[in-house]
Amino acid sequence: MLTESEVKDVARTMRLLIIEDDRDAADYLVKAFREAGHVADHAADGEEGLALASHEPYDVLVVDRLLPKLDGLSVIGALRAKGVSTPALILSALGAVDDRVKGLRAGGDDYLPKPYSFSELLARIEVLARRHGGREETIYRVADLELDRLSHRVTRGAEEIVLQPREFRLLEYLMKHAGQVVTRTMLLENVWDYHFDPQTNVIDVHISRLRSKIDKGFAHPLLHTVRGAGYVIRDGAR
Amino acid sequence: MTALGKLLRTTAFRLTLVYLSIFALFAAALLAYFALNTRRMINDQIVRTLDSEIADLTRQFEIGGLRGLMIAVETRAGHPGSNLYLVTTRTGDGLVGNVGSLEPGVIERTGWMETAYRRIDEPEIAEHQALVRVLGLSGGFRLLVGRDLEERERLFSIVAIAGRWSVAIVIVLGIVGGIFVSRRVLRRIDAMSDKAQTIMTGDLTGRLPIAGSGDELDRLSANLNAMLERIETLMRGLKQVSDNVAHDLRTPLTRLRNRCEAALRSARDEGDYREAIETTIEESDTLIRVFDALLMIARAESGEPRGGMETFDAAEIARDLGELYEPVAEEKGFVLHVKAADTAPVKGNRELIGQALANLLDNAIKYAGTAAVDAEGDRAVPDIAVTAETKADRVILSVADRGPGIPAADRGRAIERFIRLEKSRSLPGSGLGLSLASAVAQLHGGELRLEDNEPGLRAVLILPRADGLQKAT
Numbered sequence: 001m002l003t004e005s006e007v008k009d010v011a012r013t014m015r016l017l018i019i020e021d022d023r024d025a026a027d028y029l030v031k032a033f034r035e036a037g038h039v040a041d042h043a044a045d046g047e048e049g050l051a052l053a054s055h056e057p058y059d060v061l062v063v064d065r066l067l068p069k070l071d072g073l074s075v076i077g078a079l080r081a082k083g084v085s086t087p088a089l090i091l092s093a094l095g096a097v098d099d100r101v102k103g104l105r106a107g108g109d110d111y112l113p114k115p116y117s118f119s120e121l122l123a124r125i126e127v128l129a130r131r132h133g134g135r136e137e138t139i140y141r142v143a144d145l146e147l148d149r150l151s152h153r154v155t156r157g158a159e160e161i162v163l164q165p166r167e168f169r170l171l172e173y174l175m176k177h178a179g180q181v182v183t184r185t186m187l188l189e190n191v192w193d194y195h196f197d198p199q200t201n202v203i204d205v206h207i208s209r210l211r212s213k214i215d216k217g218f219a220h221p222l223l224h225t226v227r228g229a230g231y232v233i234r235d236g237a238r
Numbered sequence: 239m240t241a242l243g244k245l246l247r248t249t250a251f252r253l254t255l256v257y258l259s260i261f262a263l264f265a266a267a268l269l270a271y272f273a274l275n276t277r278r279m280i281n282d283q284i285v286r287t288l289d290s291e292i293a294d295l296t297r298q299f300e301i302g303g304l305r306g307l308m309i310a311v312e313t314r315a316g317h318p319g320s321n322l323y324l325v326t327t328r329t330g331d332g333l334v335g336n337v338g339s340l341e342p343g344v345i346e347r348t349g350w351m352e353t354a355y356r357r358i359d360e361p362e363i364a365e366h367q368a369l370v371r372v373l374g375l376s377g378g379f380r381l382l383v384g385r386d387l388e389e390r391e392r393l394f395s396i397v398a399i400a401g402r403w404s405v406a407i408v409i410v411l412g413i414v415g416g417i418f419v420s421r422r423v424l425r426r427i428d429a430m431s432d433k434a435q436t437i438m439t440g441d442l443t444g445r446l447p448i449a450g451s452g453d454e455l456d457r458l459s460a461n462l463n464a465m466l467e468r469i470e471t472l473m474r475g476l477k478q479v480s481d482n483v484a485h486d487l488r489t490p491l492t493r494l495r496n497r498c499e500a501a502l503r504s505a506r507d508e509g510d511y512r513e514a515i516e517t518t519i520e521e522s523d524t525l526i527r528v529f530d531a532l533l534m535i536a537r538a539e540s541g542e543p544r545g546g547m548e549t550f551d552a553a554e555i556a557r558d559l560g561e562l563y564e565p566v567a568e569e570k571g572f573v574l575h576v577k578a579a580d581t582a583p584v585k586g587n588r589e590l591i592g593q594a595l596a597n598l599l600d601n602a603i604k605y606a607g608t609a610a611v612d613a614e615g616d617r618a619v620p621d622i623a624v625t626a627e628t629k630a631d632r633v634i635l636s637v638a639d640r641g642p643g644i645p646a647a648d649r650g651r652a653i654e655r656f657i658r659l660e661k662s663r664s665l666p667g668s669g670l671g672l673s674l675a676s677a678v679a680q681l682h683g684g685e686l687r688l689e690d691n692e693p694g695l696r697a698v699l700i701l702p703r704a705d706g707l708q709k710a711t
Contacts, residue, residue: 115526117519166561192562196593197527200600205565228516 014059014129016040019049019075020091021067029062032118046070050078058086059129062121065092065103073106080107087128091116100195119229123181130180140175142222143235145214147175156214166191167210174223174233183230207231250423254416261412262405269401276397280390284369285350291321291383292373299375307381308334321385322355322368328378337382340370345380348372355384367391426455430462442470483532487525494521531670538590538677549704550588552633553578555595556626563599567622570603572639578626582633585704586682591635594678594686597671598637598697599624606641606694632684633703638696649688675699 016033018040020026026042033040041056043049046067053061053075061079065072076088090108092099100111110124140147144157152168154161163171169191174182184203188194207223215221223233245251291314299307308325315323315336324335330345338358344351349372354365370384430446437444445466446459501514560576567574584591602622623638644652652672675697676686684701 113530117523188562192558194558194562194592194596195589196596197530198562198596198600200563200566200603202562202566205569206562209565228519 014038014125015057016060016062016125017043017049017053017056017058018062019043019046019053019067019072020062020064021045022064029118029121033122036122044068046072046075050075053079053086054082054084060125061086061088062125063088063090063108065090065094065099073103073108076107089121089124089128091121117228119181119226120183120185123183123186123230126180127177127182127186130177140172140178142175142178142233143220145175145222145233147171154214156218161213163210163213167206167213170206170210171214171233174231177233179232179234181226181229181232186230245417245420245424248420248424248427251416251420254412254419258409258412258416262408265408266401266405269397269404273394273397273401277390277394280393281369284385284387284390288321288369288371288383288385292371292381295323295381295383296373296375299381304333304375304377304379307375307379311335311381321383322357322370324380324382326380326382328380330380333379335382337384340382344370345372345382348374348380352387353384423455430455430459437466442466442473487528490521490525490528494518494525497521528670531674534590534593535670535674535677538674538681547586548588549583549585550591551581552584552591552635552701553580553582553626555588555592556582556624556635559592559595559599560624563596563603567599567603571620572603572606573621574624575621576624578624579628582626582628582635583704584633584682584701586701587678590678590681591699591701594675594699595624595635595637597675598699601671601697602637602639602641602695606639628703631703633701635699635701636696638691638694640691640694643690643693643695644688646690652688672697 014033016038018026018029018033020029020042021044023044026044030040030042041052041058043052047069049061049063049067050070052058061076063072063075067075070078072090072092076090079086079088087109088107089110089112090103091112091114092103093114099113103111109128112121112124138149140149146155147168148154149172154163154168154171170187173187173190185195185197187203187206188196188198207225211221211223215223220235222235223231226232295307295310298310302309304325311323311325311334314320315334320336322335322337324337324340324345325333326345327333336358338356338360340355341353344353350369351372352367352369355368355370356362356364356366367387368384369387370382373381373383375381426447426449433444433446445463448456448459448463450456497514497518501511505511505514556578557576560574560578564574599622606620606622620640622640623636625634625636625638627634672686672688679686679699679701682701684699687698687700689696689698
């Protein structure tokens, strides 16, 4: 049950380390994270980043790939070798197709090509910070909406909702990250397992279909659109 | 570097020198062998003659005693140009013969030796070389028979002189020939490097000269020319791309800038600013998308992402994407069908193939909006069909629509970057979808074909089929 305290837990202050050599980009990130209610430290090169990440308890590391002294993938590799499992998101300006694969293979937990939108970065970091908690439940609940991952049953109140398999996975992902904003690319990656950027609004249409099944006819809508960012499922009453 | 210096440093000239030295050495050795052999042959001849003379004279001595010997020697020595003869007493005093003087001690020893001598009738100063044999006779007398060596030395020197001249001529001719050959080669190489210089300074249309003899230099030139041809094509493509990029990015960038300026100038409240900034972000996202697509095409065309090759099921991609696009197609009034084989294994980059197929679907949904009208005036069923099938060693992914299609004449152009056919110019899009799909197909050793769906467009990705499918993920 995703209780109020857990929703707060999601929104709790995160301690982040940004390892990025571009001073302007780093300053922008530190400021933007502060405005989002988080604390962010900055390391300007790979060695400094490795030292800080080894000794300080961060929630998530944001690592640029190309860094002076020690490149981003090596920093993550060195941390993993030391047994530091802080989730790491790799930022890369390289953008090659197999770049993401390389990044994840090196021990990164997520990958975002530059240029990125801050809302996308923030959404991914919040998901990473929570995933680190390692909570995998069999039943997800948001208000009166309930999803049973074992029996594949979805109910709202007393009513059973029939979903297509993909709609079920879509709702499952949204509810797993209830209270957190998930972006369209996150949905495409995690529900469909594709990593490209569709030009048409394919995801939006899937969402509106899902919405018509879970929210239509109920007083409080649960599935909300966050403008310029993505979607969030939460108890709208709060 | 002087012209001569340059010539002397050529590979051709150096090779000539090496060959020349080896050849001259062999020639000299051969001639030396010949000369020495000649000399030995003459020696043998002399020895044989003298041996027979000595045998004769010894017989005379045995028959006629000292007297008989002396008469025989007397007779023989008298002939002009005769061999050398000398008979002496035990003390070395000459009894008879034509030898005036000898090197001291010669007469005391017996056997073969070479010595300087003078004939009895010659002036004191004349000295010659001779090969002599001294024989001890009974009673202490000594008999010397010899032959002048002048003939031998003359022959030897003739051969030696001829030999030296031959070697000298070989060397001179060799060097002259070497210079000639090197200059010929050098001239062609110079012509090639001059041309290369002009090409390097920017004239990519230049080509290296070909003499037409089909030799190794011609082959080299031909290959370098083929390389230049390829480079020129690539450069032209690149120029075309950068022109198009400049155009296609400049337009939205200008729009972006104008909007910001307009907001600065006329926005009255925060809401106006917010709206302007939001549109600006949207437009910059479009720009980024165009940029990403360009980058992906460039990477696919350069064959870069070979690293991410795996065997995957193209039929699954068709089903996945069909399912992904079905709601949006339905919203636009299409019926989307997927007809996929059980498996269609392809070795390659799943993301890229997925992206390519998604682009074809995007296109179909975007452009098939106005369903074609057939002969009877009925509107054709506005459906979109996605298929995945295997045919022999090929995997065929296709997206077919019932839209206006692309006229046969325009299909080739439609695949080119940034080409947006006249009718579609008003619709949004980067104009890169088909060229990306085509680049991806080519990267996988396949191709993108645009066909007439009668009516409509059938875009077909033809890919090589992989052997097996390891069920991963």
